[in-house]
Amino acid sequence: MSQKTTYIPEPELVQGNHTFGSITSLVGDIVETPAPRWWYIAFAVSNLLLGLLLAMLAYLIWEGTGVWGLQNPVGWGWAIVNFVWWVGIGHAGTLISAILFLFRQGWRTAINRFAEAMTIFAVMCAGIFPAVHVGRIWVIYWVFPLPNQMQMWPNFNSPLLWDVFAVSTYFTVSLLFWYVGLVPDLATLRDRVKSKLGKMLYGTFALGWTGGNRQWQHYEKSYLILAGLATPLVLSVHTIVSFDFAVSIIPGWHTTIFPPYFVAGAVFSGFAMVMTLMLITRKIYGLQDIMTINHIEKMNIIILVTGNMVGFAYIMEFFIAWYSGFEYEKFAFVNRAFGPYAWAYWIMFLCNVISPQFFWSKKMRTSITASFILSIVVNIGMWFERFVITVTSLAQDYIPASWGYYSPTWVDILTYVGTFGLFFSNFLLFLRFLPMVAIAEVKMVMPQADPHNYDEDGNELPKESH
Amino acid sequence: MSKNKQKTYWRSLNELAKNEEYKKFAEREFPEGASELRDGYTRRNFLQIMGASIALAGFAACRKPVKKIVPHSRMPEYMVPGRALFYATAAPTGSYLTGLLVETNEGRPTKIEGNPDHPSSKGGTNIQHQASVLDMYDPDRSRGIRHNGESSSWNDFLQAANTSLTSSARIAFISEPNSSATLNRIKRQALQKYPNAQWITYAPFSEENQLLGNQIAFGRKLRTLPDISQARVIISFDADFMGTEADSVRNIRAFADGRRMSSAADDINRLYVVESNYSLTGSNADHRLRIKTSQIKPLLRAVVAELSDNFSALSAFRGYSNALRNREWVGILADEIRGNQGSSLVMAGADHDAETHALVAAINDAAGNTTRTVNYAALPFTDEANQHEALAQLVTQMNQGQIDAVVMLGGNPVFTAPANLNFAEALRSVPFSVHLANHVDETSRASVWHINRAHYLEYWGDGYDYTGVPSVIQPMIQPLFDGKSEIEVLGSIVSGETIDAVEEVKSTWRPLLGSGFETKWQTLLHDGMLTGTEFQRASVSLQASGLQSLVQGASDTADDGLELVIKPDPRILDGSLANNGWLQELPDPMTKITWDNVALLSPSTAEKLGISTRRFGQTDVDMLTISANGESFTIAAWVVPGHTDDNITIYAGYGRQGVGRVADGVGQNAYALRTEANPLYTSNIGVTLASGSYDIACVQDHHSMEGRPLVREASLTEYREDPRFAADMVYVPGKKGGAEHPVTLFEAQTFPERQPQWGMAIDLATCIGCGVCTIACQAENNIPVIGKEEVRRGREMHWIRTDRYFSGDERGDAKVVHQPVTCMHCELAPCEQVCPVAATTHSDDGLNQMTYNRCIGTRYCANNCPFKVRRFNFFNYTKEYLTTGDDPEVIQMAMNPDVSIRFRGVMEKCTYCVQRISRGKIDTKLETGNSIKPADGTVKTACQQACPANAITFGDLTDDQSVISVTKRNERNYVMLEELGIRPRTSYLAKIRNTNEQLA
Secondary structure: OOOOOOOOOOOOOOOOOOOHHHHHHHHHHHHHOOOOHHHHHHHHHHHHHHHHHHHHHHHHHHHOHHHOOOOOOOOOOHHHHHHHHHHHHOHHHHHHHHHHHHOOOHHHHHOHHHHHHHHHHHHHHHHHHHHHOOOOHHHHHHHOOOOOOOOOOOOOOOHHHHHHHHHHHHHHHHHHHHHHHHHHHHHHHHHHOOOHHHHHHHHHHHOOOOOOHHHHHHHHHHHHHHHHHHHHHHHHHHHHHHHHHHOOOOOOOOOOOHHHHHHHHHHHHHHHHHHHHHHHHHHHOOOOOOOOHHHHHHHHHHHHHHHHHHHHHHHHHHHHHHHHOOHHHHHHHHHHHHOOOHHHHHHHHHHHHHHHHHHHOHHHHOOHHHHHHHHHHHHHHHHHHHHHHHHHHHHOOOOHHHOOOOOOOHHHHHHHHHHHHHHHHHHHHHHHHOOOOOHHHHHHOOHHHOOOOEOOOOOEOOOOOO | OOHHHHHHHHHHHHHHHHOHHHHHHHHHOOOOOHHHOOOOOOHHHHHHHHHHHHHHOOOOOOOOOOOOOOOOOOOOOOOOOOOOEEEEEEEEEOOEEEEEEEEEEOOEEEEEEEOOOOOOOOOOOOHHHHHHHHHHOOOOOOOOEEEOOEEEOHHHHHHHHHHHOOOOOOEEEEEOOOOOHHHHHHHHHHHHHOOOOEEEEOOOOOOHHHHHHHHHHHOOOOEEEEOHHHOOEEEEEOOOOOOOOOOHHHHHHHHHHOOOOOOOOOOOOEEEEEEOOOOHHHHOOOEEEEOOHHHHHHHHHHHHHHHHOOOHHHHHHOOOOOOOOOOHHHHHHHHHHHHOOOOEEEEEOOOOOHHHHHHHHHHHHHOOOEOOOEEEEOOOOOOOOOHHHHHHHHHHHHHOOOOOEEEEEOOOHHHHOOHHHOHHHHHHOOOEEEEEEOOOOHHHHHOOEEEEEOOOOOOOEEEEEOOOOEEEEOOOOOOOOOOEOHHHHHHHHHHOOOOOHHHHHHHHHHHHHOOOHHHHHHHHHHHOOOOOOOOOEOOOOOOHHHHHHHHHOOOOOOOOOOEEEEEEEOOOEOOOOOOOHHHHHOOOOOOOEEOOOOEEEOHHHHHHOOOOOOOOOOOEEEEEEEEEOOEEEEEEEEEOOOOOOOEEEEEEOOOOOOOOOOOOOOOOOHHHHOOOOOOOEEOOOEEEEEEEEEEOEEOOOOOEOOOOOOOOEEEHHHHHHOOOOOHHHOOOOOOOOOOOOOOOOOOOOOOOOOOOOEEEEEEOOOOOOOOHHHHHHHHHOOOOOOOHHHHHOOOOOOOOEEEEEEEOOOOOOOEEEEEEEOOOOOOOOHHHHHOOOOOEEEOOOOOEEEOHHHOOOOOHHHHOOOOOOOEEOOOOHHHHHHOOOOOHHHHHOOOOOOOOOOOOOOEEOOOOOHHHHHHHHHHHHHHHOOOOOOOOOOOOOHHHHHOOOOOEEEEEOOOOOOHHHHHHOOOOEEOOOHHHOOOOOEEEEOEEEOOOOOOO
């Protein structure tokens, strides 16, 4: 290596010359001080939407799935689209916490708590749909392998059954992972809050954390193990969701590229969602020092990479359809781009493939406005991707006489809108009562956590004013 | 027999049926504590009543033996609870009968089948027959006698009739065409008793023109009896003999038999159709000429002129010429007729005028077809006068106060009579009017008396089939609502007191059957017909004067402007069946529209009128305001490829009001534009694009096969060159040589060691696409009617559908193929693999089963079905269907007890009629002791049994000699989507068109 090369240190992950104490205050004060007025307004709106969701679900269950726009060729519509979309969003959290953790990406600490919470709430939103979309929800428990006197087991060949396991496992592990990471911070809050109830609740959930050396040793080990467990799940859950389609024989569904393509798409949309939420909260709560432009740029790079993977998959699907020589498959893809649902296809293509290309420019990557707009555009695009896959394939498959055009009803639309109520109600509660940044972990990536007085060559470092 | 007892009995059961506790009782299966039943109905009493109802439907004279109620301790003969019984009867359709077998379950008729021994049916039925059982259980049927709109009684009516109908009264009897010998006997009595009376036989669509046409040609009113089975070339001038024309079941069967090919060496008939709208018959033509209705007669004249050089009988037409004389088709049709003397058959649509029929008769006779492919018979029940004119005269007389009473036996002249007559107005000026009708319909509301009519499954009657084979109509059940038949009403009017219909019928038959009457009578009832008897075939000779009049009077209608044609609806015919949900929900065989009539027109005409092209998925269509004959209305426009340009065709029978919850408000009343002068078509009508749009529930949104090898067809020549064209049309990966299946990693799932293994084949060469399979399936499998809105949303529930594809030039002579599609029972069924709860699985005998109880309704199976044959209960359709109206139990009686009904949220689909298979297996096991392999042909699916074309074959694939195995070895056999490797058990036999090379 030439003498001229110099080591360019990463930009500091926490800016603004914070001390450990000021970080704790920065995050802890949000929970400890009374909630601002906007929070109550936002919470009220979210609750209204949540109420809407419950009303729509009640109506659905009372009347039957006929209240949706489903029909003969199209047995899955918005419900499944929403399910896949929310599950996809739920990907970012565990990816950030687990995979980036294993890869020792220190920048993850600023956003991991936040992203994990988002994951859990997104999976909750997602989980509603497969449950309520069935015709007879009162026997939905038959999908679980419960021993019964008839020795009637579920069909283990069915991808829907795999879904049940995949999503529930993912949810469980994500929740556990999130909670384990929360323990040290809950202890911090326990020590800081003034109210008796708060002390009791935080104390209970802090599980007697004192910050002792052995506790930290156990904590780090278990966190590492959970990260190891969660990592394959990041890949598996959307792989299995993609199997719902890939295992079938419907042209446009029956595609081997689906597992990597779905995972890439999920990371894509998950990061976009994290970005949207992060840009809002860092502004409102003044967390710009922790969630820096540098973080935003890194996330935008991931969005760019996964966006291109998705775009590659779109094009590859066309190639394979042509290369297969299978006329039905060829038709399915040409029809997507030029058939009755072409509008949806091109919205998808524009949002998912064209729009991330802006992030090749550093100026765009580091622009908060651009990031915010594109993050929303990406999620619109990803919703349409699922719509295109689910609906266009079913609407026009093998037998032209059976073709039908699917459109949603108002119940479909309001149910989807309602899930945002569930998501934001939970998310606002999270912002209000839990530390939205992993305080302990952020501290670990601050220079103070690594008090070396000499550089690699043994030279004394210039003193900083900490 | 005691009349009173009868009445009380049925009133009681009606009350019982409406009683909540009875409902619980019936649901419970084993009644606990009969004391729970309300006052007076002890358990024993109940069983007696139930027993009696069984006995009623019992053998032969259902009604007669019920002088005493039979307790269950003495089992009626043949009666095993839970087992269906079949009785022979016949269904009257206008002036002819079709022989039927009716399945009854515990005294309830539930399913109509064709009588395999009866020449009119040979086991087949048409959609109206299949749906007729629902008509009987129509909860909207009239339930009593009404006098000026108020509820009244039969005795009051009789009293009134006796008072008003004095022997000198000027009475007009208006009846529907009716072949009943008994009715005609009483009719003669009536005309004797009332010397000033007149009798008019009126139906909006009748055979009157044909009879009059033969009168021109042969000098006598004769019925034409076509024998399609003897014809090598069939030329139809707008005769929809597979659809709305008379005797369709026989004609379809004869046509299909002439198309059946066991190998490429077989010869098949050739069908030419000349018509304006795309009819079912036209869709099965080898060659079809689309031409305006007004030009059909001129074309026919041109053909006659072309033939006149060859046939001296037609010499009157020598030198005749008109604008159509040089059309290519004139020469071609003439060539075919010349080349197939004695084996060609020319037919004309019943609604074409008498001259058209006369021309057709002349061609047939000149070409030597008489006695070979066509016969003629004088009907024992024809009125001499021209009935169209007679009705018009009557209306004039009514308006002038020259009529004292009108007695209408069926029919609905207020709705159907030519609009210019204004029959309703005329009827109001008659002091005493009686109308016998199923519903309190348009005519009943305008009459003084309304009498509720009995259904043919409820009354005693008789009549002749189209060719004159006599049959007795025997009731399957006591009249549900105490209705009366034509015989009862007319007989009681004539005799002044209530008559006993069965005695009347018997007294008609006594002289016919001769000695040993009772035995012969029982045999007659059992067989359903008197074998070996037919109408006397008339020997005919062309009347020179008749032909002369055809040339002299020839004034060809100018071929300009838009014409409007009004035809009977393929499903509800003249509108009398409009309150039948099965028929309304059956997709029209050509347009696939349900629950509506539309203005049918061609793509070019649509463009000319400024109608926007319908997008894929668009259900609201443009509307047209059509004015003709001084009236106008607005109706949805529907574009049909292959329709004639400058022609608008509308089916009549819709737009009924105040009839019932099914019929009301469906479609537009086309009769409003139909006049005496223009009964079939009106030229130069006014059409403008109306504002707004109209929602249409069409079950097929896309009409092109997109070049996919779904229906495989070839011309006869191509087929002979490459007999395996169908099977070889698609490359199936891994399928080597003549292997049955492609190479697979999966274990062979045909269970060869388990017998039987069920399979089906559908012959597209004989399937005509009529849709009777759909209704037969609906009746057999308790499929609910879901209504227009749900159909519009694409949720039709039919287990078997008929896909119809247009091919060729959409703006020109588009061709049509029909393909019935139902569950293929794939051996490697994609649906089974994806169900998370294993609700759909494979049975040992190769059925793809659907376990409703286990289904949670993910719809994944339906998504993964490449044939899209699975149907989902998006709502609680069955409950809604079975609990409509104030008296839901009535419609519940139509249900097949062997098939469970499905709750909301579960998937359903074709089962290959598993209940019939199980019945067959049980019976075989009972007979043999160990085998569960029914003999070939003993298990028939409902669709197969109903099919008049015999296009569906079903049976055991493990039996090498079974019909299904033989059929599947046919070279034309192919499996749809075979390349997917799912191994469907249902296969198709490719369609063959017998094309004329000159037109190809």
